[in-house]
Amino acid sequence: MLPIHKRESISRDFILQKVERLTSTFEPITLVEMDNVKLMDRVDVKYIIPLQALPNILADAQSHYRILEVENKRLCHYETLYYDTPDLQLYNTHLKNRANRYKIRSRNYVDSNLKFFEIKLRNNKGRTIKTRIRQETIGAEIDQTSANFLKHSTPLMATAFKGMVWVDYTRITLVSRKSQERLTIDLDLSFRAGDRHKAFDKIAIAEVKQNKATGSAFIDIMKKYQIRQGSISKYCLAVISTFDNIPCNQFKPHLLRIHKLNNQYDIASGINQYAQA
Template structure:
């Protein structure tokens, strides 16, 4: 596939967007890339097209972010530090999901992972949210990502594979699945990726990597509303 550089992708950042997610088996990847290759360019950072990512998620001691997602709260937040290992860039990010189904991401560059948030990081979170919740590290995640950029419309597609989660003591991995996310300015079903996934009979699935990791590592958490989804993911794997 024709490459696109990190600098050229800046105009496709889509920090305020509509997300559509899918879970599929790793065996679909070669056919998927071949079928949509003419419609997308692939992000290439220093010759690397399969980029490793590391993420540290923060939540309150009573897991408020997790509980809000589990209980279907429409306006909710997630807090994380993510490192893009191919470039070395590291960001503190606040993701907000609103009741219109839109995702807005705000972030600042930081030097490194902070297990104890610095004063400037706390100030950024307070500036974005209007308050500062008590946040502690809850979950590490890692995965490798292929990023595709649509040639003709404002759309990016991320394909995350080799997912692994850790809470410091225990590690769980999902090596046989891909979480695909189509990120668009507007909900456009004529996306080549969405159309091809539909032809493969792969249905949309709202899935959060944070919540998925939490239920795999912390079985004491309430997860009744996620059980059917977790069963479907395990069946795909």
């Protein structure tokens, strides 16, 4: 009999193969067509999903959504560098759940070879507003063009910030056939800061993005599988995972669930449960 860790490795590969096979059954949408559903000003709902459940979820979603295809790929790779102050000012505003809080990042859309400097604002009305500009390279220091953009878009000064942590993942992007809704599903999450590295490869983080909170086929699917709303931002999870002695009491319920899913469930046993996907 194979050792447990070998059985889990094979099982995870099996699940990912099913995920890739299922994504091939969706009708594609191009980046150009996606312009109509950019949703740079939106409301978000997040979910933490066990990887073993993803094939069934995708099977249920297939008739309701189209899938983004870039360079013949439907599972797209993202590399994101998040900026913060040395004392983690932006992380702490999220920890304290303050209104009008920001994330600052540079993102490389690997498959399309596009790079953007991006600002995300979570305002006091619970909406997420994203603005961005193209950039040629990504560095630990914010370049002058991006610094000017930051200055004119926020009360923040670029000189106070530096690249703190990289967040890498594979993303599935779905677009509703019926409404102004986008859905992202991020898997193969990994974080790196200096020589620190942490992977969360047995979960996926899904985010429903809408102009306003309306009906959603995906939210209905989550109810079907009794997966409740709620998650922690990838940036905050990255900081907690790669820095020492980080306060995180506000995030503990989500952290406990993430660690339980990522470390304790037996993927092999999950295959039988979701074998019909």
